[in-house]
Amino acid sequence: MAYILEDRIKTKAVKCGRLDFTGSIWLALLNDYFLADVDTYKHAVKFISVEHPFEKVLLVSESGSVDTLFDRHDDLY
Numbered sequence: 001m002a003y004i005l006e007d008r009i010k011t012k013a014v015k016c017g018r019l020d021f022t023g024s025i026w027l028a029l030l031n032d033y034f035l036a037d038v039d040t041y042k043h044a045v046k047f048i049s050v051e052h053p054f055e056k057v058l059l060v061s062e063s064g065s066v067d068t069l070f071d072r073h074d075d076l077y
Helices: 002-017 038-045
Strands: 025-031 054-061 066-071
Touching: 002 025, 002 038, 002 054, 038 054, 038 066
Parallel strands: 025 054
Antiparallel strands: 054 066
16 A cells, blocks of 8 residues: 555656646545555555655545545644
8 A cells, every 4th residue: 555655646746846836735645445444544654755745645535535644734744
């Protein structure tokens, strides 16, 4: 799970790094991987280290719930 999460964050960081924008950028990821719940992602995010511009990384479930995986101000990462 950590590999998948790190890959998604890296890919989106590259795309967002080209934006001409100086405000806060949040990344929302859709969890369509039915074998992983939010706790799995929260555990996995502790094991990745990738530079990215995101103030927050959110996980959106197919049911519509939203959970924070990373918040630059809370030091959850």
